[in-house]
Amino acid sequence: ETGVTQSPTHLIKTRGQQVTLRCSSQSGHNTVSWYQQALGQGPQFIFQYYREEENGRGNFPPRFSGLQFPNYSSELNVNALELDDSALYLCASSFPQGAGGYTFGSGTRLTVV
Amino acid sequence: AQKVTQAQTEISVVEKEDVTLDCVYETRDTTYYLFWYKQPPSGELVFLIRRNSFDEQNEISGRYSWNFQKSTSSFNFTITASQVVDSAVYFCALSGVNRDDKIIFGKGTRLHILP
Numbered sequence: 001e002t003g004v005t006q007s008p009t010h011l012i013k014t015r016g017q018q019v020t021l022r023c024s025s026q027s028g029h030n031t032v033s034w035y036q037q038a039l040g041q042g043p044q045f046i047f048q049y050y051r052e053e054e055n056g057r058g059n060f061p062p063r064f065s066g067l068q069f070p071n072y073s074s075e076l077n078v079n080a081l082e083l084d085d086s087a088l089y090l091c092a093s094s095f096p097q098g099a100g101g102y103t104f105g106s107g108t109r110l111t112v113v
Numbered sequence: 114a115q116k117v118t119q120a121q122t123e124i125s126v127v128e129k130e131d132v133t134l135d136c137v138y139e140t141r142d143t144t145y146y147l148f149w150y151k152q153p154p155s156g157e158l159v160f161l162i163r164r165n166s167f168d169e170q171n172e173i174s175g176r177y178s179w180n181f182q183k184s185t186s187s188f189n190f191t192i193t194a195s196q197v198v199d200s201a202v203y204f205c206a207l208s209g210v211n212r213d214d215k216i217i218f219g220k221g222t223r224l225h226i227l228p
Contacts, residue, residue: 045217090156
């Protein structure tokens with residue numbers, strides 16, 4: 001049984017650019033959530049996808065968007081990057097019956113310069 | 114509103130000492146989940162425990178133990194006979210029980226186990 005895999009592991013982008021982060025969910029998990037973890041902080045919920053639709057969103061602007069594919073993998077897109085978007089982006093997959101069993105990936109470290 | 118507070122930002126103890134990480138939470142939900150996660154330097158969040166709000170029994174897993182006190186809204190984590198490999202950032206977290214409920218994390222406690 002594979003866990004959650006995220007790509008790339010590290011990324012450097014310039015302010016104003018756009019970025020796409022990818023996540024493959026754990027086998028059998030059809031719900032994917034994305035979290036942003038700034039340095040020295042706990043992870044903050046960005047949004048969740050279930051059956052290819054957004055199913056809850058945290059306090060993030062619309063330039064943070066996502067997709068979920070039929071195989072339950074997911075993408076996080078961030079447009080018009082700002083310096084404060086520099087963070088570790090974590091993907092978590094789970095079954096849909098509540099917060100019972102989230103499995104987190106190792107994250108993508110995004111640096112905006 | 115839901116909130117998790119981990120008042121200890123950083124703790125250092127010498128190997129083999131016991132250490133307790135504090136967690137206090139706020140929620141208006143009557144049913145909820147509480148979690149502890151470990152984040153080693155590699156970055157991934159490693160699940161340690163999930164506790165349902167209905168279950169106030171303390172739990173022990175090897176050197177790890179958890180003390181859930183609903184009356185004080187606390188869910189503390191104790192490592193007995195600490196080891197260097199326990200060095201990491203530990204997060205306490207809270208969630209509702211519905212499908213679309215998000216996990217609310219505390220700011221974490223960085224634990225240094227000194228050899």
